[in-house]
Amino acid sequence: MTKNILILVALLSASASSSAEDVKIRFINDWKWEGQAAPLLLALDQQFFKEEALDVSLEIGKGSLDALPKVASGEFDMGSADINSLITWRDKNPDIDMKAIYIIYNSPPFAILGRPSLGVVGPQDLEGRTLGAPAFDGAYAQWPAFVAANGILEDKVIIEDVGFPVREPMLASGKVDAITGFSFTSYVSLQDNGVPQSDISLMLMSDFGLDLYGNAIIVNPEFAKENPGAVKAFLRAAVRGYKATIANPSAAIEHVLSRNDKSTRETELKRLIMAIGHHIVTEEVRGSGLGDVIDTRLEKSIDQLASFHKFTAKPKAADIFDDQFLPAMASRRLDTQ
Secondary structure, three states: OHHHHHHHHHHHHHHHHHHOOOEEEEEEOOOOOOHHHHHHHHHHHOOHHHHOOEEEEEEOOOOOOOHHHHHHHOOOOEEEEEHHHHHHHHHHOOOOOOEEEEEOOOOOOEEEEEOHHHOOOOHHHHOOOEEEOOOOOHHHHOHHHHHHHHOOOHHHOEEEOOOHHHHHHHHHOOOOOEEEEEHHHHHHHHHHOOOOHHHOEEEEHHHOOOOOOOEEEEEOHHHHHHOHHHHHHHHHHHHHHHHHHHHOHHHHOHHHHOOOOOOOHHHHHHHHHHHHHHHHOOHHHHHHOOEOOOHHHHHHHHHHHOOOOOOOOOOOHHHHEOHHHOOOHHHHOOOOO
């Protein structure tokens, strides 16, 4: 009798354990583990996802366009991708209703970087010179809009498709005259490649006519439909990770360094502080909280993209960004913990 009771208890325990199994989420980052990735890595290491009954795996990506087809196909459930590339991608793939659900970079880090010693200080200096641009670079994806906004004669700029690993070294050695890149990645990497800060011209596209949002968290539409609670839980944990990182970047960077033994604390902390100060925490974010968009601004950015992309049907903000998964405003505000 006692033996039968023990067996029954064991079966009930196994059943309860199975019913309470954490929801698995595979997330693809936009890039390798650099300083700016600290918030999600912190959320993982500090068990924020686990506390939400999620079993999350974070994997590196190969650029801000890399996640789009991988999340759309279901290879990954969620990921980080350039929202502007999502807008044009959706136009080419109208049967897949994939949306952004959280804005990471309220002010985009898209940039052109040149060297005054090579004659590149401003946009017009790019004419007659070679621009190194990886094909899957989120910043390069905005090149046509940057050209249109600044009156650059595009046919006078030589575009060279370069690999991500050699992009900054090529500019450092003078093999190209300028590059596209994310500000905190390329600016710091150029210095690590021996280029003095005084010989780097950083042209943030947001300072040169492009009022765009940057990277966002995207979600596979089928996964979102089947697991809305898990998607909401992921964002709750992510917001905790972002707020903890913003409050103490020096501590948060340790979660990057534990996965990146090829860099230094100084380099990655520079990247993280630059990402926070220039791209994550803005006046808009201080007013509306982390992760959200202002519809009129998003629609203005769609109009800018329409200057070079001929939409089959130009979308509205609601077609691109779904705010139903965002945590309450009170938890996303930076003046609350």
